Amino acid sequence: MGNNGNRKNGGLIITRTPLRVSFAGGGTDLPAFYQHEYGAVFSTAIDKYVYVTVKRHGELFDEPIRLNYSETELVDQIDEIENSIARECLRLLEIEPPVYISTAADIPGSSGLGSSSSFAVGLLNALHAYRGERVSAGQLAEEAAHVEVDVLQRPMGKQDHYAAAYGDLNFFRFLPDGTVSVESQHLPNGTFGHLFDHIMMFWTGLTRDSSSVLSEQKRNTDRKMEELLTIRGHALKLKALVSNGFDIASFGSVLDDTWQIKRQLASTISNGKVDEWYSAAMKAGAFGGKLCGAGGGGFLLFIVPPERQKAVQDALAELREIEVGYEVQGSRLLFPSTE
Numbered sequence: 081m082g083n084n085g086n087r088k089n090g091g092l093i094i095t096r097t098p099l100r101v102s103f104a105g106g107g108t109d110l111p112a113f114y115q116h117e118y119g120a121v122f123s124t125a126i127d128k129y130v131y132v133t134v135k136r137h138g139e140l141f142d143e144p145i146r147l148n149y150s151e152t153e154l155v156d157q158i159d160e161i162e163n164s165i166a167r168e169c170l171r172l173l174e175i176e177p178p179v180y181i182s183t184a185a186d187i188p189g190s191s192g193l194g195s196s197s198s199f200a201v202g203l204l205n206a207l208h209a210y211r212g213e214r215v216s217a218g219q220l221a222e223e224a225a226h227v228e229v230d231v232l233q234r235p236m237g238k239q240d241h242y243a244a245a246y247g248d249l250n251f252f253r254f255l256p257d258g259t260v261s262v263e264s265q266h267l268p269n270g271t272f273g274h275l276f277d278h279i280m281m282f283w284t285g286l287t288r289d290s291s292s293v294l295s296e297q298k299r300n301t302d303r304k305m306e307e308l309l310t311i312r313g314h315a316l317k318l319k320a321l322v323s324n325g326f327d328i329a330s331f332g333s334v335l336d337d338t339w340q341i342k343r344q345l346a347s348t349i350s351n352g353k354v355d356e357w358y359s360a361a362m363k364a365g366a367f368g369g370k371l372c373g374a375g376g377g378g379f380l381l382f383i384v385p386p387e388r389q390k391a392v393q394d395a396l397a398e399l400r401e402i403e404v405g406y407e408v409q410g411s412r413l414l415f416p417s418t419e
Contacts, residue, residue: 091134091135091136091210092133092134092135092415092416093133093134093135093206093209093210093413093415093416094131094132094133094206094413094414094415095131095132095202095203095205095206095209095411095412095413095414096129096130096131096202096411096412096414097129097130097131097132097198097199097201097202097205097244097245097410097411097412098125098126098127098128098129098198098243098244098247098407098409098410098411099125099126099128099129099130099186099187099193099194099195099198099244100123100124100125100126100193100194100198100239100240100243100244101123101124101126101193101279101281101372101381101404102121102122102123102194102239102240102243102372102373103122103123103124103315103318103334103335103338103370104121104122104311104314104315104317104318104334104335104338105119105120105121105122105123105239105252105311105312105314105315105338106121106239106311106342106373107237107308107311107342107345108120108121108237108254108308108311108312108315109121109237109238109239109252109254110235110236110237111229111237111258113305113308114237114254114255114256115256116256116305117256117305117308117309117312118253118254118255118256118312119237119252119253119254119312120251120252120253120254120312120315120316121239121251121252121254121315122250122251122252122314122315122318122319123239123243123249123250123252124243124248124249124250124406124407125243125244125246125247125248125249125406125407125408125409125410126193126404126405126406126407127404127405127406127407128186128187128193128402128404129185129186129198130183130184130185130186130195130198130199130202131183131184131185131202131414132181132182132183132199132202132203132205132206133180133181133182133183133206134179134180134181134203134206134207134209134210135179135180135210136178136179136180137177137178137179137180138178138180139178141178142154143155143156144156144157144177144178144179145157145158145160145161145177145178145179145180145181146179146180146181147161147163147166147180147181147182148180148181148182148183149163149166149182149183150189151163156177157177158170158171158175158177164232165196165199165200165203165227165228165232166181166203168227168231168232169200169203169204169207169227170207172204172223172226172227172231173204173207173208173211175207175210175211179210181203181206183199183202183203185198185199187402190377190378191283191372191373191377191378191379192371192372192373192377192378192379193372193373193378193379194239194240194243194244194373196228196240197224197225197228197236197240197241197243197244198240198244198411200224200227200228200241200244201220201221201224201241201244201245201410201411202244202411204220204223204224204227205220205411205412205413206413208220209413217245217246217410217411218245218262220241220245220410220411221238221241221242221244221245221246221260222241224241224244224245225238225241225242228241237254238252238254238260239252239254242260242262243410244410244411245410245411246262246264246410247407247408247409247410247411248264248265248407248408248409248410249264249265249267249272249322249406250262250263250264250265251263251265251315251319263319265319265322265323267322267323267326271322271326272406273406274326274328275322275326275328275331275406276404276405276406277386278328278331278332278367278383278384278385278386279381279382279383279384279404280366280381280382280383280384280389280392280393280401281372281379281380281381281382281401281402281403281404282357282379282380282382282396282399282400282401282402283378283379283399283400283401283402284353284354284357284371284377284378284379284380284399285377285399285400286353286354286377286378304344304345307341307344307345308345310341311338311341311342314334314337314338317334318331318334321334328367328383328385329367329385331367331368331383332366332367332368332369332382332383332384333367333368334368335367335368335369335370335381335383336362336367336368336369336370337368338370339358339368339369339370339371342370354371354377354380357380357396357399358371358380360395360396361380361382361384361392361395361396363395364388364391364392364394364395364396365384365385365388365391365392366382366383366384366388366392367382367383367384367385368382368383369381369382369383379402380396380399
C-alpha cells in the first residue's frame with residue numbers, strides 16, 4: 081500500500097489510545113537512570129482516551145495539510161507544521177500530502193496522565209493504518225519514544241509510550257541497553273474492580289509543562305540515585321502486592337511512601353497548595369496517594385476505602401473529582417473496524 085492512504089472508506093482512519101496512571105517507579109524510566117541501573121514502573125491504562133483521525137485531504141481545499149487540535153494549522157509542507165509530534169510522526173513514516181489530521185481528548189493536556197505520548201502512539205497507529213500497515217504495540221511504543229525522546233530531545237522516559245501502546249496493568253522494566261520488558265499483571269477476577277473502587281482522582285486545575293519538571297529531575301539524577309532506587313523498589317513492592325492477595329491498605333501506603341520521596345527529586349514537583357490538598361485527604365482517611373505524572377499540577381490520585389470517600393470529597397470540595405476505570409486495551413483502530 082502506498083503512503084498516500086487507503087482509498088477505501090475515503091482513506092479515513094480513527095484510533096483510540098488510553099491515558100495512564102503510573103503508581104510507582106516514575107523517574108527510573110529516564111535514560112539517565114536506567115543506563116546505570118534497570119528502571120521499573122508499575123502503571124495502568126485508564127478509560128480516558130486520545131482520539132486521532134487521519135484521512136486523505138480533499139482535493140478542493142487550498143491547503144495540502146490541515147491539522148485540527150487545540151489549534152488549527154493549514155500548511156503547504158510537513159516542515160511548516162508547528163505541532164512537533166505531528167510533524168515528526170509524518171516525517172518518520174514518510175507520509176506525503178494531502179493529509180488531514182484531527183485529535184480530541186477526554187482530559188486536558190499537561191495533566192500528568194501521559195497525553196502527549198498517547199497522542200504520539202495514536203497518531204503513529206493511525207498513520208500506519210493509513211499506509212495499509214498493522215504494527216505491534218512494541219513497535220508503536222518504540223517509534224513514539226523515538227519521536228519524543230530522540231528526535232525532539234524531550235527530557236522524558238518511555239513509560240508513557242508503552243502504557244499507551246499496550247494498555248492493561250503492567251510492570252515495565254527498562255534495561256540498560258534501551259530495551260523494555262512488559263509484564264502484564266494477571267490478577268484474580270474482581271481484583272481490578274476492587275482496586276478502582278478505591279481510586280479517587282481530583283483535578284487540581286493546575287497545568288504545567290512537564291519538560292521543566294523533568295529537566296530538573298534529570299539534572300539531579302546522579303545525586304538522587306539512592307532515592308530513585310527506593311522508588312524502583314516501590315514498583316517491585318506493588319508488583320508483589322497484587323500477586324499475593326492484594327491488600328489495598330498496603331497498596332496505598334506504598335503510594336504514600338513513593339510520593340514523599342518523589343517530592344524530593346525536584347523543587348517543582350510539589351508546591352504549598354498541592355501539599356495542603358494531600359494532607360487534607362490523608363487526614364480524611366486516604367491510605368495514600370500521589371500527584372500523577374511529572375508533578376507541578378494535573379491530577380491528585382488517592383487510594384481511599386469506600387466508607388471514607390465522602391470525607392475525602394468534603395476535604396477536597398474545591399477540586400473537581402473525575403471517575404476513572406480500568407482499560408485492558410492499548411491503542412486500537414476504531415475505524416475501519418478490525419473486529
